[in-house]
Amino acid sequence: MLDLRRLRYFVTVADELHFGRAAERLHIAQPPLTRQIAALETELGIRLFERSTRNVTLTPEGVQFLDHARQVIDAALSAQTSAQRLASGAAGRLAIGYTSSIPMSRVFSEIVRAFGRRAPEVELSFREVASVEHHRQIAAGVLDIAFGWAATAPLPPELTQRVLASEPLVAAVPSSSDHAARDAIDFAALAHEAFITYPPGQGSALNAALNRLCAKAALTPHLGPTATQVATLVALVAAERGVAIVPASVAALQMPGVRYVPLAGEAPLEQTLLWRTHGASRCALRFVEFAIECAEGVDRAECVKGLETSAQPAQST
Numbered sequence: 001m002l003d004l005r006r007l008r009y010f011v012t013v014a015d016e017l018h019f020g021r022a023a024e025r026l027h028i029a030q031p032p033l034t035r036q037i038a039a040l041e042t043e044l045g046i047r048l049f050e051r052s053t054r055n056v057t058l059t060p061e062g063v064q065f066l067d068h069a070r071q072v073i074d075a076a077l078s079a080q081t082s083a084q085r086l087a088s089g090a091a092g093r094l095a096i097g098y099t100s101s102i103p104m105s106r107v108f109s110e111i112v113r114a115f116g117r118r119a120p121e122v123e124l125s126f127r128e129v130a131s132v133e134h135h136r137q138i139a140a141g142v143l144d145i146a147f148g149w150a151a152t153a154p155l156p157p158e159l160t161q162r163v164l165a166s167e168p169l170v171a172a173v174p175s176s177s178d179h180a181a182r183d184a185i186d187f188a189a190l191a192h193e194a195f196i197t198y199p200p201g202q203g204s205a206l207n208a209a210l211n212r213l214c215a216k217a218a219l220t221p222h223l224g225p226t227a228t229q230v231a232t233l234v235a236l237v238a239a240e241r242g243v244a245i246v247p248a249s250v251a252a253l254q255m256p257g258v259r260y261v262p263l264a265g266e267a268p269l270e271q272t273l274l275w276r277t278h279g280a281s282r283c284a285l286r287f288v289e290f291a292i293e294c295a296e297g298v299d300r301a302e303c304v305k306g307l308e309t310s311a312q313p314a315q316s317t
Helices: 004-016 019-026 030-044 060-088 106-118 131-139 204-217 230-238 248-252 282-296 300-308
Strands: 049-051 056-058 092-098 122-128 145-149 159-167 169-174 194-197 222-226 244-247 258-262 269-276
Touching (some): 019 030, 056 060, 106 122, 106 159, 106 282, 122 282, 131 145, 131 159, 131 204, 131 269, 145 282, 159 282, 169 230, 169 248, 194 204, 194 230, 194 244, 204 244, 204 269, 230 244, 230 258, 244 248, 248 258
Parallel strands (some): 092 145, 194 222
Antiparallel strands (some): 049 056, 145 269, 159 269, 169 244, 169 258
């Protein structure tokens, strides 16, 4: 295999057509440079330069080989730059999972949009995945990161979870119901309603929240129909098939026939970020670091600035 250093020496001599000046550019003595060029010629089996006491010129073979040598050097430099950007997390690919209600969260959209501006060379792909699948798919390497809601089940040691934000729980109720006229509602007031939920094995965090609320109110829920998508849950509420307990951000789904009523005095739901404890790529760790900064407000001004850039020029303060 050709020595990249010798190719660089050859290109420098070809540029200067003078061994002395080329040696100065390369910061080496002339005799070692001369020996390296001779070794390259021997390795290739061709003469690259015609030398005289006054002139150095490229041979016809040297002229043709020069183009190849430049391409190899450029490719090597490009590969080195790419590797460095991968190592720093400035480039790469990330597979990001999320549950169906997460994209309506402002935190999610802010993080994704601002990270895209911070690291435009990182390719992001998104996959809607049931929350119970997040652990398995991250551990298996199918996903790098997952946005979800904090569940009560203990976290496996191979995964790390960080709370990004908290959201109040609200009751999605039919507009025709008596509950719709209230500014807030006690959960116990819903005791006689049918609850529209995710099926077992999906939406585990929201189902767990419903179970927690029922346990606190000492009531046994009457379960209505199930759905795998939060939009379908809301549509079933509009169809007067029951009520649903959802994060407040779901109120972005302004569907006719539905009103979102805050639950009085109830603990919020925690939005989380999940990733591999060990073996995560530098790109994934950079995303995690940035997401935490945005969510905590450490770099909030820059995060928000990234969101506003497309609308108007940033103003100095």
